[in-house]
Amino acid sequence: MLKIKDLSVSVHGKIIIEGLNLEVNEGEVHAIMGPNGSGKSTLASVIAGRELFTVESGEITYLGQNLFDMPAEERAREGIFMGFQYPVEIPGVSIANFMRTALNEKRKHLGLEPLTGAEFLKLMEEKKKMVDIHSKLTNRAVNEGFSGGEKKKNEIFQMALLEPRLAILDETDSGLDIDALKVVANGVNKLKREDNATIVITHYQRLLDYIVPDFVHVLYDGRIIRSGPKELAMELEEKGYDWIKQEK
Amino acid sequence: MDTVHTTLLKDRLLELYQQEQEAIRGKATPFVNRLRKHAFSRFRENGFPETNQENWRFTDLTPLLNTEFVFDFSNQSRHMDVDKIFTCDVYDLDTFSITLLNGWFVYKHAPLTQLPDGTIIGSLAKAMEVYPELVDRYYGKAVKTETHTLAALNTAFVQDGLFIYVPEGVKVEKPIQLINIVNTEYPVFLQPRHLVIAENNAELTLVHCDHSLTHNISFTNTVMETYAGEGAAVSHYKIQNKGRNSALVTSNFFHQDASSRLYSNIITLNGGFTKNILDVAIAGTGCRSEHYGLYLVDSNQHVDNQLYIDHREHSCYSNQLYKGILDDEATAVFSGKVMVQRHSQQTEAHQNNHNILLTDEARANTQPHLEIYADDVKCSHGATVGQLDPEAMFYMRSRGLCERSARQLMMIAFAGEVVSEIKIDALRERIQHMVEKRLKGELSICDQCMLHCNSKEPTTFNIDPGKL
Numbered sequence: 257m258l259k260i261k262d263l264s265v266s267v268h269g270k271i272i273i274e275g276l277n278l279e280v281n282e283g284e285v286h287a288i289m290g291p292n293g294s295g296k297s298t299l300a301s302v303i304a305g306r307e308l309f310t311v312e313s314g315e316i317t318y319l320g321q322n323l324f325d326m327p328a329e330e331r332a333r334e335g336i337f338m339g340f341q342y343p344v345e346i347p348g349v350s351i352a353n354f355m356r357t358a359l360n361e362k363r364k365h366l367g368l369e370p371l372t373g374a375e376f377l378k379l380m381e382e383k384k385k386m387v388d389i390h391s392k393l394t395n396r397a398v399n400e401g402f403s404g405g406e407k408k409k410n411e412i413f414q415m416a417l418l419e420p421r422l423a424i425l426d427e428t429d430s431g432l433d434i435d436a437l438k439v440v441a442n443g444v445n446k447l448k449r450e451d452n453a454t455i456v457i458t459h460y461q462r463l464l465d466y467i468v469p470d471f472v473h474v475l476y477d478g479r480i481i482r483s484g485p486k487e488l489a490m491e492l493e494e495k496g497y498d499w500i501k502q503e504k
Numbered sequence: 505m506d507t508v509h510t511t512l513l514k515d516r517l518l519e520l521y522q523q524e525q526e527a528i529r530g531k532a533t534p535f536v537n538r539l540r541k542h543a544f545s546r547f548r549e550n551g552f553p554e555t556n557q558e559n560w561r562f563t564d565l566t567p568l569l570n571t572e573f574v575f576d577f578s579n580q581s582r583h584m585d586v587d588k589i590f591t592c593d594v595y596d597l598d599t600f601s602i603t604l605l606n607g608w609f610v611y612k613h614a615p616l617t618q619l620p621d622g623t624i625i626g627s628l629a630k631a632m633e634v635y636p637e638l639v640d641r642y643y644g645k646a647v648k649t650e651t652h653t654l655a656a657l658n659t660a661f662v663q664d665g666l667f668i669y670v671p672e673g674v675k676v677e678k679p680i681q682l683i684n685i686v687n688t689e690y691p692v693f694l695q696p697r698h699l700v701i702a703e704n705n706a707e708l709t710l711v712h713c714d715h716s717l718t719h720n721i722s723f724t725n726t727v728m729e730t731y732a733g734e735g736a737a738v739s740h741y742k743i744q745n746k747g748r749n750s751a752l753v754t755s756n757f758f759h760q761d762a763s764s765r766l767y768s769n770i771i772t773l774n775g776g777f778t779k780n781i782l783d784v785a786i787a788g789t790g791c792r793s794e795h796y797g798l799y800l801v802d803s804n805q806h807v808d809n810q811l812y813i814d815h816r817e818h819s820c821y822s823n824q825l826y827k828g829i830l831d832d833e834a835t836a837v838f839s840g841k842v843m844v845q846r847h848s849q850q851t852e853a854h855q856n857n858h859n860i861l862l863t864d865e866a867r868a869n870t871q872p873h874l875e876i877y878a879d880d881v882k883c884s885h886g887a888t889v890g891q892l893d894p895e896a897m898f899y900m901r902s903r904g905l906c907e908r909s910a911r912q913l914m915m916i917a918f919a920g921e922v923v924s925e926i927k928i929d930a931l932r933e934r935i936q937h938m939v940e941k942r943l944k945g946e947l948s949i950c951d952q953c954m955l956h957c958n959s960k961e962p963t964t965f966n967i968d969p970g971k972l
Contacts, residue, residue, distance in 0.1 A: 304902050332904035344899040348917025357913060358903040365904070397917070398899075414903060 257282050257453050258303070258422055263314035264478075265295075265302055271312070272298045274478040280422070285454045287464055287489060290475035291497045296457045297341060299475070300426040304338035305331050318422065332358075333365035335421030335452075339411040339428045346398040351410065352380065354398050355417050362418065383416040387443035405436035412443035419447070424455045429463035441466030461493035474500050513569045514551050520575055521660060527577040528661055531633045535640040536662065543649045543659035550653040562837045562869045563779055563808040568751045571721050573693035579608040579629075579664065599681035599711060600625060606686060607694035607724070608664050622671040625680060628699055631667035638669060642701050646729045646757040646785060655755045658695045658727040665697040665726075670706035672733070679709040679741075679928060684724075686750065691721035698726070704733035704761070711931065714744045714752055714775075726754040732764035734788065741931065742770040744778055745938075748803065751777040762788025762817070769926055771935055772799040772807050773942050779808040786813065786820050793822040798922040800942050802831035811840040811855075815848040818878075824855040827922050829915055829943070830866035838887070839871040846877040855885040860892060860918060915943045 258280040265273040273295045280286055290296050302309050303316065305328030316323040323331065346354070359379075360370040371379065384390070389409055399407050408428055415423055428440055444454060444467050456467055464472075464486065472488040473480045474497075482488065482500055492500065521528070521544055529537055552569060553560040602625065603610040609627035616626030616634060624635065632639050649656035666682050686694065702708050714724075732738045738758075746752060752775060760766050772778050784793055799807040813822045828836045838857040859868035872885040892914050900910035919939050926932035 306898055328898065328901040329904050329906050332902055338902055340899065340902075344893075344895045346893075346896045346899065346914065346917070348920050349913050354900070354903070354905075354913065357909055358900075358905055361906065361909060362904045418903065 257319060259315075259317045261315050263302070263316065264312040265298060266310050266312050267298070267308060272309070272478055273302070276314070276475075276479060278473065278480060280453050280455060282421075282451050282453055283449075284471065285448070285456065285467065285469045287456045287458060287467075287469035287472045287486075288475055288480075289458060289461075289472060289489060289492060292459070294475045295478040296475055297426055300338055300424045300455075300457055303331075303422075303424055304328060304336065329361070330365070332418070333362045335419075337415050337418055337420030337423045339408075339415060339423065339425040341427040341430060343399045343402075343407040343411055345400045345402075347400050349398050350395060351393065351398050351413075352377075352395060355380070355414060358414075359417060379417065383413060386446055387412050387416050388439050389413055404431040405433065405439075408432055408436060408440055409443075412440050416443060416447055419452075421452050422455070423447075423452070424457065426457045427459060428456070429458055429460065437463065438466060461489045464489045476501065513571075513573070514547075517657070517661075518548060520577075524575075524577045528663060530629060530663060532629075532662070533632050533636045533640055533643075535636075536632060536643055539644045539649075540660050540662065543656040546649050546656035547653055547660055550656070552657075553653055559781075559810055559839060562835070563806065565751075568723060568777060571691050571723070573721075573723065574688075574690045575693055576606065577663065599679045600676075601681040601683065602626070602666065603683045603685060604664075604666065604696055606688055606692060607696040609666065616667070619676075621674045621676075623674055623676055624667065624669040626667055627664055628662075628667040628697060629664040631669075631699075635669070638701075639667070639699065642729070642731055643699055644729070646731065646759040646783075647727060647755075648757065648783065652755055652781070652783075654725050654753055655727050655757075658697055658725050658755070661695050662697045662727075663695075665699070665728075667698070668700045668708065668710070670702045670708050670736075672703040673705045674703075675707040676709070679711050679931075681711045681713065684712065684714045684726075686715070686722045686724065686746075688720055688722065692723070694722065694724045696724070696726050698728040700728065700730040700738070702730075702732050702736040702738050702764075705735040706733065707737040709739040709928065710741065711928075712740065712742045714742070714746055714754075719747050719749055721749045721751075723751045724753070726752070727757070728754065729757045730759070730766075732758070732760045732766055734761045735763045736761070737765040737767075739767040739927065740769075741926065741928075742768070742780070743935070744770070744772045744775050746775040746778070748774075748776040748805065750775060753779045753781070755781040756783065758782070758784040758793075760784065760786045760788060760791045760793060763790040764788065765792045767792075767794045767927075769796040769922070770798075770809070771922070771939075772797070772801070773938060775801075775805060775807065777806050779810065782809075782811045782813075784811075784813045784822070786815050786817060786822065789817045789819045791817070791820040793820065794925075795822075795824045795826075796922050796925045797826035798919055798939070799826075799828040799836055800919065800939065801828070801834035801836060804833045804835075806835045806837075808837040809839075810837075813840075813842045813853065815842070815844045815851045815853065817845075818848050819850040820848070821852045822854070824857075825922060825925075826857045827918060828857075828859045828868060829862065829918065830859065830868060831862040833863075833865045835866070836868045838869070839873070840885075841873040841875065842883065842885070844874070844876040844878050844881055844883065848878045849880040851878060851881040851883070853881070853883045857887045858918075859889045860915065861889060862891075912943055916940055919943070 260278040263276040356376045474482040555564050615630035618624050647655050840855045842853045844851045855872050857870045868889045870887040872887045923936050
């Protein structure tokens with residue numbers, strides 16, 4: 257589904273990712289772990305299409321297409337979803353209005369009829385239940401005045417509505433208490449299907465108690481220095497990142 | 505050269521004042537004529553405002569005055585059937601509707617209507633004949649002809665406009681809608697004058713629509729004075745949707761007595777040249793004074809909002825929120841001043857102006873200003889001129905929205921802060937709809953506005969979010 261080959265990325269002339277390789281297939285859950293500043297968030301942003309970064313070399317294909325030919329919105333419509341580490345507040349724009357526009361632009365792209373207001377509201381209620389959101393979150397402006405937990409739940413809610421093929425969750429667990437963490441993890445697990453894939457970016461092993469990965473990768477200094485099964489995460493938690501750094 | 509032409513127009517007005525004295529005076533009261541004479545001297549001394557004056561620094565009238573205007577001192581439109589040229593299409597808005605055509609009150613049924621509760625609504629010219637004492641008691645008291653030369657000019661030439669009188673304790677349930685239409689074959693210079701009186705504990709809502717049905721050049725120099733007696737509540741909505749050759753200067757003078765509530769909301773959707781002056785004298789304690797404005801301008805449109813809130817008494821609250829979106833080479837000016845006089849303790853006053861510029865050529869000049877002489881007050885002001893948040897833009901795009909949709913949603917949300925302050929449901933929904941259309945580039949001045957016009961070809965203006 258996603259193939260990253262020899263990717264090097266810089267921002268303002270500084271290399272952040274250097275010669276990174278990664279392959280993600282349908283039905284898989286990958287965890288990318290690593291210390292602060294190792295390039296985790298940059299990787300997520302580059303896949304999502306943020307223009308801030310310069311791709312120095314390498315390629316990314318998604319479902320056989322060159323990802324760099326597609327602007328961010330087209331990637332989203334083709335099924336890529338990024339859960340933001342810091343979801344942005346958009347004053348005055350209601351979540352309902354925002355997501356209805358997003359969903360209908362995606363449907364248009366796929367040659368489907370737009371959802372009517374009533375159809376959308378029904379879908380929204382279904383998805384709210386699915387991800388255990390009971391509040392009136394959806395009538396409020398996007399992320400405006402939300403607590404950290406509400407913001408992350410809202411990301412998962414958006415993910416449920418958009419039903420991505422490839423979801424990248426950028427430190428979705430950061431700043432969450434255990435209850436919010438469970439809500440987020442449950443949402444992700446419920447949304448898992450045979451034909452979609454998830455990349456979970458995290459600093460801590462904690463989230464991986466709830467979202468069980470098929471593969472764990474350790475990112476350090478812009479490179480994946482180690483890949484392994486889910487036990488690798490446990491080992492990392494136990495021994496810390498220094499252990500890997502020294503091995504390197 | 506321009507100065508020469510301006511002088512020409514001034515000279516012409518001075519001449520006309522003498523020549524047309526009889527027609528201009530009409531049946532005005534001796535008091536109104538006395539003020540006329542005085543105001544005329546002021547205008548003769550001061551002439552038109554110039555850009556070396558603080559309040560006109562960024563708003564240059566000179567090019568607008570460079571036209572051979574036609575003046576109409578006798579009412580030609582009195583018997584015109586306005587229903588034939590337009591109907592207002594705000595659904596579910598049940599109003600007491602009146603029309604001014606080219607500055608003159610249109611006698612639809614009667615020049616003055618007295619409702620059973622004593623409320624009087626109608627033509628100012630007629631009110632001067634029928635209720636001279638009432639007119640004289642209020643007329644001109646709040647208008648500052650010494651410092652506002654255009655208000656002086658209007659006072660010198662005053663003939664007709666809207667007159668509203670709401671007696672003590674009467675609450676007028678239906679909004680009073682004033683539709684101000686300019687429709688002429690030739691360039692006109694118009695000076696309507698409105699007088700609105702809400703006696704103690706009276707309540708009224710005025711919806712004031714400025715509209716032009718013509719692409720001809722027009723200059724409208726309006727003065728409106730409004731009195732809110734003790735405990736009175738006055739709401740004033742103004743919707744401006746004018747052609748690009750229209751120039752509209754409105755000087756609004758408000759006087760608030762103790763415990764009165766004043767609310768204004770000015771929505772400028774289109775207009776070649778628009779200047780709104782709001783001068784509010786808070787002359788009693790315990791008043792509330794709230795003022796909102798939204799301007800959406802493009803091409804080379806210019807809009808200027810100048811507010812002066814004078815806290816003359818203690819324990820009053822005032823708030824100003826003006827927001828604008830500017831495209832192309834459009835320009836906007838906001839100058840807001842809050843004056844808190846020495847003994848006006850416990851004043852709470854807020855003032856905010858926010859602008860979004862869609863192009864490098866668009867310009868917004870904003871000057872929030874507080875002048876405080878009391879020490880126990882709570883005042884704040886803020887102004888921003890900027891572009892849409894790029895982080896929010898990326899966030900929205902990452903959900904599949906194209907840049908255009910993302911911008912539209914953000915702009916509609918930006919404008920929504922002012923629109924949501926409209927307290928009449930039907931009007932708010934209609935304005936919201938118009939603002940959305942305007943921001944999607946679908947609003948024409950003739951087709952999709954408050955008034956529906958069949959006879960003229962529509963002019964569309966387009967705020968194009970793709971240009972950011």
